[in-house]
Amino acid sequence: MSLSILAYLAIILFLGLSAYKAYKYAKMPLHGRMELYPVPKEQGHEYGGSYFEEVEWWNKERKVNHMAELIDMLKEMLFIKKLFDNQRPLWWLSYALHLGIYLLIAWTVLLIVGGLTLLAGGQVSPSSGIWGALIFYLTAFTGLSGLVLATFGSAMLFLRRIFDDTLRKYTTPQEYFNLALLYCATVSGIFVWINDLTFSTAREITANLISFTPFEVSGLLIAHIVILFIMFTYIPLSKMSHYVGKYFSFHKVLWENEPNLRGSAMEKKVEQALARRSTNSWSAPHISGQAPAEE
Amino acid sequence: MINQKDLRPKDLGRSDEQLIKLESLMELKAPYDAEGMEPPFTEPKQAWREKYCASLDGYVGIDKLTRPQSKEEEDEFVRKFLRGLEKVFTDANSGVLQPFLLSFEYCAKCNTCSDACHIFKATNSNELYRPIFRSEVLRKIVKKHFTKSGKLLGSFVGADIDVNWETIARLGELAYRCNLCRRCAQTCPLGLDNSLLAKEIRKVFSQEMGIAPSPLHEKGTVNQLKTGSSTGITKPVLLDTLEFLEEDIEELYGLKIKFPVDKKGADILLTHNAGEYMAWPENPIAFAILFEEAGLNWTLSSEMIGYDNVNYGIWYDDAQAKKIALQQMKAAKDLGVRRIIIGECGHAHKAAAVVADRMAYGEDKIPVESCLPLLWDLVKSKALKFDPSKNNFPVTLHDPCNVVRQMGIVQPQRRILKEICPDFREMTPHGVDNYCCGGGSGFAIMNSMNFAEFRNKISARTKFDQILGAFQDTIEQVEPPKYVCAPCSNCKGTIRDILEYYQATEKFNVHYGGLVELMVNALVSMKKPFFEFLE
Incomplete structure (x- = not known):
């Protein structure tokens, strides 16, 4: 029962704190333009061009390619393209971790779907029809590959930071802790599920967690769930929440080149932003209007 | 003086007369790869060392940044900088708050940006000019003075830097070792921008402390x-x-x-x-x-x-x-x-x-x-x-x-x-x-x-x-x-x-x-x- 509560709480806290963080960034005041080309939604984005390449650009219809923006965003989200392009050796390790995490997210969803299937009286096994077999094999594939990749990735990134002279100088103990936490979460998972490679027990436990049904638990499982709880709560509070930040840094900063044209929605936002008075102000004499004491 | 290879962000406050000395530079293409084709390095004058902050790499970019004459002046300098730094995170800085906080908070220190920097490249990867070096110094100061985690956990979260006149003055100079070209930001997998942090340092110096290079400000x-x-x-x-x-x-x-x-x-x-x-x-x-x-x-x-x-x-x-x-x-x-x-x-x-x-x-x-x-x-x-x-x-x-x-x-x-x-x-x-x-x-x-x-x-x-x-x-x-x-x-x-x-x-x-x-x-x-x- 208490494990069920802990599991639900972990998910609620993870989603809630992540959403709160996104809300905080979304609510920040309109900032000055800081776009950086190439901006994928621009028609000439292949070479980094923009609407500024047109004479009287402000008089012409703006062509925005949202699909190109979406594709670039997906390339970043799914493949970490910039790292692939600019630092391949690190990409292999980082991508192993991230792909592992994506697979484990899929695995979790599949466990829930499988658990719900069991609760609904269905079966999940190779011989229980297309649905049951699909869930069975996908769960096994995502769980096994996810655990292996995420464990390998977090361990290698941890070791790379220790043995790389440059990275070591910049890595704080907290940053080692972040990687160690991910590693502990996956390794404890491996220990828990090592004798359950098809995750049938995991699915039953998930069904029990969903339905608040008491079940027998091992000390190892309790430790795993507690680590997961800590991890899910901690991630949104730490800079590992870059899944939130990355959206804003690309969409709202580097790729945000909306011009302030007469009658546009942006003009309205600018008007509102300029009307806002700040509660803090700078103190240098040329701003505060006070002559420096010694002049 | 430290061998640049051993330089760490927390060293910025050390009492050395000059933190690093530039000696090795990227070899130029022909005919400038030959001996004697390039004027040699010159030494900064002693008078400059005494009056300005030449203690970073021997160069002086901010001619309005002069050494304090008393302990009180030194303390006032530190106090003003910290007061300004705090304002960077407030609505006094609303025009840049969101991009700044993103770049401040999320750096994964993957070091992808370094190779994009022409200054880092020109100095044969001198640690002082690594784009994240300056950013990391700034983070350490902020953590030490303005975050609960820094106050409670100290070096565990990176709040391990001495903040004195030398640290801040060198950081001010270091903000003028970046051309704000933003080439590094193009390569960042998280879309972050080190130049933004360099510019915020410049802003604290100018907007709060009234210190900026005179060719930019007075003249x-x-x-x-x-x-x-x-x-x-x-x-x-x-x-x-x-x-x-x-x-x-x-x-x-x-x-x-x-x-x-x-x-x-x-x-x-x-x-x-x-x-x-x-x-x-x-x-x-x-x-x-x-x-x-x-x-x-x-x-x-x-x-x-x-x-x-x-x-x-x-x-x-x-x-x-x-x-x-x-x-x-x-x-x-x-x-x-x-x-x-x-x-x-x-x-x-x-x-x-x-x-x-x-x-x-x-x-x-x-x-x-x-x-x-x-x-x-x-x-x-x-x-x-x-x-x-x-x-x-x-x-x-x-x-x-x-x-x-x-x-x-x-x-x-x-x-x-x-x-x-x-x-x-x-x-x-x-x-x-x-x-x-x-x-x-x-x-x-x-x-x-x-x-x-x-x-x-x-x-x-x-x-x-x-x-x-x-x-x-x-x-x-x-x-x-x-x-x-x-x-x-x-x-x-x-x-x-x-x-x-x-x-x-x-x-x-x-x-x-x-x-x-x-x-x-x-x-x-x-x-x-x-x-x-x-x-």
Whole structure:
């Protein structure tokens, strides 16, 4: 029962704190333009061009390619393209971790779907029809590959930071802790599920967690769930929440080149932003209007 | 002094007279790979060490940052910096809060940005110039003083730096070892921007502590707001200058051209970096020849700040930037022009078209365009007739970061060059991947103490190497002349200085200039070459 509560709480806290963080960034005041080309939604984005390449650009219809923006965003989200392009050796390790995490997210969803299937009286096994077999094999594939990749990735990134002279100088103990936490979460998972490679027990436990049904638990499982709880709560509070930040840094900063044209929605936002008075102000004499004491 | 390889961000507060010494630099391409082709490093004077902060790398960028005379002054300096730093995170900084916090908070320290930095590259990967080095120092100070985690957990979260006068002064200097070119931000997998943090440090120094390099502040924005131009050119001086230029045009090229000034209701208000009138008058002359021959309805402004499109504020002080930008908009509005065309000045492009875009609204805003698409339009539409054979010498193009990487104006200038220069060759890399000239963010005009050496040897080194690369086939022959086209005043200033520093004009006949000069040189109507080096 208490494990069920802990599991639900972990998910609620993870989603809630992540959403709160996104809300905080979304609510920040309109900032000055800081776009950086190439901006994928621009028609000439292949070479980094923009609407500024047109004479009287402000008089012409703006062509925005949202699909190109979406594709670039997906390339970043799914493949970490910039790292692939600019630092391949690190990409292999980082991508192993991230792909592992994506697979484990899929695995979790599949466990829930499988658990719900069991609760609904269905079966999940190779011989229980297309649905049951699909869930069975996908769960096994995502769980096994996810655990292996995420464990390998977090361990290698941890070791790379220790043995790389440059990275070591910049890595704080907290940053080692972040990687160690991910590693502990996956390794404890491996220990828990090592004798359950098809995750049938995991699915039953998930069904029990969903339905608040008491079940027998091992000390190892309790430790795993507690680590997961800590991890899910901690991630949104730490800079590992870059899944939130990355959206804003690309969409709202580097790729945000909306011009302030007469009658546009942006003009309205600018008007509102300029009307806002700040509660803090700078103190240098040329701003505060006070002559420096010694002049 | 520390071996740079062992340097860590928390060392910035150490008591060494000089933290690191630059000795190893990237090897330049031939013929500058030979011994003795490059002037050696010089030592900073003892008097500079005593008066300023030369304790970072031996260079002094901020001539207004002087050493305290008492413990009280030292404490006050630290207190002011921390007070300003705290404000960076408040609504006093709302125009940059979201991008700043993202870059401040999320760096994964993957170190992908380092290889993108031309200064880091030029110094053979010197730790001090690693883009995340400066950012990490700033994070450590903030964590130590303003976060609960830093106060409770200390070094566990990285709050392990001594914050004293030396730390802060060196950090201030270090903010002027970045050209704010943003090339590193292009490579960041998280979309973060180290230059933003460098600029915030500059802002704290200027906006809170009143400390900024005098070429940017006193002689720059303050002078511009007082006289109308950072060059000190006032309205009467401008009008006199234009008269002289008209005489020059007639005398040199036999053309009778009258600069249109304060023409109400003109289609175009053309704005120049006023430095052009003094350092490169051939640039405003070339614009006038092209615009008149094409029959454009254009004007210059002689009103306050309307004749100088520079805005040094965008490099170090948001308040100064805004005052200047609004004054420039007012000049255009008062004239009733339809659009502003920015001449060949990169940072003026960005300041007017991008940074100032959200500083006003409604009728106060006059549309801003770059000169480059308009110039291409004149070529494409055959409004001007060219004879490309007049430009039959090797020409390469420098991409000003503000125009290309930060505005996406990539093709118009190339299309023009491909039309009018038969021997046009690109630098490697180019376009949005270009390297900064090394003069970006104020370096081009910062010449206090030994800072010019830092620019010529280090920040402009990669650009010089690119120039050598573009001309490798002819560099060691005096003929033909070689031309670096840099459609930006600050870039031109930097390239002028490196060509002189490395004696590349004298020894290898390498020249530099803008784009419009090349266009005028190729005009069929011109009876004689526009460039002195062709005469």
